[in-house]
Amino acid sequence: MVLMTQSEEENFALSASIDNARNVSHILKAVHFKDTATVFATENGLKVTVEDSKCIQANAFIQEQVFQEYVIREDSITFRINLDILQECLSIFGSSSPSTTAMRMMYNGYGTPLVLTLEEDGAVTDCSIKTQEPDQTLDFEFSAANVINKVIMKAECLKEAFNELDVTSEVLQITMSPDAPYFRLATYGLLGQSHNDIPKDSSMVEYFECGQTQSNRYRLNLLKPSVKAVNLANKVCIRMDHRGFLSLQYMIKNENAQVCFVEYYCCPDEEFEDDNEPAM
Amino acid sequence: MRFRAKVVSIDCIHHFTNVVNTISKLLKKCTLRLTLDKMYFILPDQVSNGGVSMWCELKQANFFDEYQMDGASKEHNEIYLEIVAENICRALKSAQNAKSLKIKLTKKQTPCLTFEVELPSIASNSRLVTHDIPVSVIPRRLWGEYEEQEMPDFHVSICMPPMKTLKNIAERLKNLSTYLTIAANQDGDMTMKVETELVSATTRFQHLEVPPVTSTDEETQSKDWPQNEFASARVDIRKFLQFLAGQQINPYKVICSKCFDGVAEL
Numbered sequence: 001m002v003l004m005t006q007s008e009e010e011n012f013a014l015s016a017s018i019d020n021a022r023n024v025s026h027i028l029k030a031v032h033f034k035d036t037a038t039v040f041a042t043e044n045g046l047k048v049t050v051e052d053s054k055c056i057q058a059n060a061f062i063q064e065q066v067f068q069e070y071v072i073r074e075d076s077i078t079f080r081i082n083l084d085i086l087q088e089c090l091s092i093f094g095s096s097s098p099s100t101t102a103m104r105m106m107y108n109g110y111g112t113p114l115v116l117t118l119e120e121d122g123a124v125t126d127c128s129i130k131t132q133e134p135d136q137t138l139d140f141e142f143s144a145a146n147v148i149n150k151v152i153m154k155a156e157c158l159k160e161a162f163n164e165l166d167v168t169s170e171v172l173q174i175t176m177s178p179d180a181p182y183f184r185l186a187t188y189g190l191l192g193q194s195h196n197d198i199p200k201d202s203s204m205v206e207y208f209e210c211g212q213t214q215s216n217r218y219r220l221n222l223l224k225p226s227v228k229a230v231n232l233a234n235k236v237c238i239r240m241d242h243r244g245f246l247s248l249q250y251m252i253k254n255e256n257a258q259v260c261f262v263e264y265y266c267c268p269d270e271e272f273e274d275d276n277e278p279a280m
Numbered sequence: 281m282r283f284r285a286k287v288v289s290i291d292c293i294h295h296f297t298n299v300v301n302t303i304s305k306l307l308k309k310c311t312l313r314l315t316l317d318k319m320y321f322i323l324p325d326q327v328s329n330g331g332v333s334m335w336c337e338l339k340q341a342n343f344f345d346e347y348q349m350d351g352a353s354k355e356h357n358e359i360y361l362e363i364v365a366e367n368i369c370r371a372l373k374s375a376q377n378a379k380s381l382k383i384k385l386t387k388k389q390t391p392c393l394t395f396e397v398e399l400p401s402i403a404s405n406s407r408l409v410t411h412d413i414p415v416s417v418i419p420r421r422l423w424g425e426y427e428e429q430e431m432p433d434f435h436v437s438i439c440m441p442p443m444k445t446l447k448n449i450a451e452r453l454k455n456l457s458t459y460l461t462i463a464a465n466q467d468g469d470m471t472m473k474v475e476t477e478l479v480s481a482t483t484r485f486q487h488l489e490v491p492p493v494t495s496t497d498e499e500t501q502s503k504d505w506p507q508n509e510f511a512s513a514r515v516d517i518r519k520f521l522q523f524l525a526g527q528q529i530n531p532y533k534v535i536c537s538k539c540f541d542g543v544a545e546l
């Protein structure tokens with residue numbers, strides 16, 4: 001069973017190989033905030049989706065170019081998998097070792113396990129991870145046409161801000177505006193309010209396009225997982241659409257200097273009204 | 281009962297320290313058995329909870345320059361002491377650049393193993409550090425518990441792959457399952473396998489060194505065991521990790537049979 005013949009291998013619905021398994025596990029780390037993930041495979045590559053509370057969705061895109069070999073025999077393949085186990089398997093030879101782990105991934109369609117073969121320094125590990133029935137994933141209907149405000153900035157800038165957020169606050173209020181304060185992260189914690197402003201002419205900001213002032217609150221505990229992504233990213237694109245839905249796109253470079261994207265969608269906590277007192 | 285021993289060579293002190301460090305990582309309390317020509321560290325068997333048991337034998341002549349021992353009686357010329365291994369480590373810490381090390385069995389308020397470390401100093405007088413480690417003397421009637429176990433008939437023996445690799449893998453596998461199946465054959469193949477309802481992961485090592493069968497081994501080794509047949513053992517991963525962490529002396533050999541036993545080759 002261990003040694004598969006060439007013809008058997010060719011029959012796999014999905015088969016991909018990569019020289020350095022760390023390139024995959026690195027990206028998956030950015031969306032690893034729940035233990036199960038849904039994997040979509042198309043000819044363009046893999047999309048790994050993790051969701052929580054029907055309010056936040058994280059997508060990691062591992063494009064076909066990242067793999068040295070990528071063969072898919074169906075239009076699209078969807079399965080759900082335990083991300084904890086997948087990550088453990090990918091880093092089975094340790095994540096700090098100087099040598100790289102080569103990996104081959106195979107999936108033979110609905111109901112079959114995902115088979116990983118990893119090799120490092122002559123030692124070979126075969127993993128077979130059971131796949132699960134895929135869930136319907138959320139569609140946030142976030143389209144570029146509805147985007148009102150958009151900022152692209154270097155990740156370091158947001159990294160600091162995100163890591164220092166007041167965790168006692170329930171919400172994070174993000175304000176984007178064509179006028180001062182341009183971009184503001186505000187928290188309302190037990191110890192008081194705090195604002196973190198990033199001016200539009202900061203050297204960290206690469207692109208700033210704001211049509212109108214928007215201020216929305218997002219549950220901090222929903223956004224917290226994206227701190228993982230921001231720590232790995234080089235650049236971040238923050239977008240808000242007319243409904244106040246937030247999209248965070250992270251650009252992550254892997255060890256081969258290839259660029260991968262991780263995307264977070266989050267819906268706003270509540271309708272936030274600036275000056276209208278709620279009707280009594 | 282009398283016991284005194286002296287080490288002068290710094291290499292011997294270091295080697296002795298290594299041995300004790302290994303032991304202290306495995307278990308807190310160990311039994312020190314002293315005979316006329318050998319020194320034994322024994323960790324009693326704990327098969328009931330899948331523990332690690334260890335038997336370590338040091339020829340006194342390899343370590344000590346002076347060695348005197350008078351046992352409990354003429355017929356049973358041996359001493360059995362129970363000691364906390366970590367305390368010996370602490371005492372030996374100050375002996376890392378010693379001129380000499382003396383070990384004596386003394387009677388203070390309680391029986392003690394006294395470590396006298398002579399340290400070099402710039403002045404002509406050398407400095408002396410003394411550690412008294414309380415021990416309890418094991419009475420004659422309990423000696424039977426510490427007899428050397430029969431080495432179980434093993435099917436396969438093989439040199440393990442590098443420690444670091446094994447440790448990394450075991451570290452990961454620990455998060456997947458509690459039990460690990462280790463299998464090996466006489467062709468130099470070894471596998472480590474975990475299996476749960478969600479995942480099965482098998483790591484294979486090939487072309488490992490197979491120690492040549494010596495004449496004494498031949499008697500214990502099942503002769504009818506086929507060369508390429510795997511012998512396997514199921515172990516608790518945490519215990520296995522503990523065992524790996526304790527191994528500081530390389531190379532070593534693992535003997536795999538129905539029960540699992542690690543032997544450190546000194």
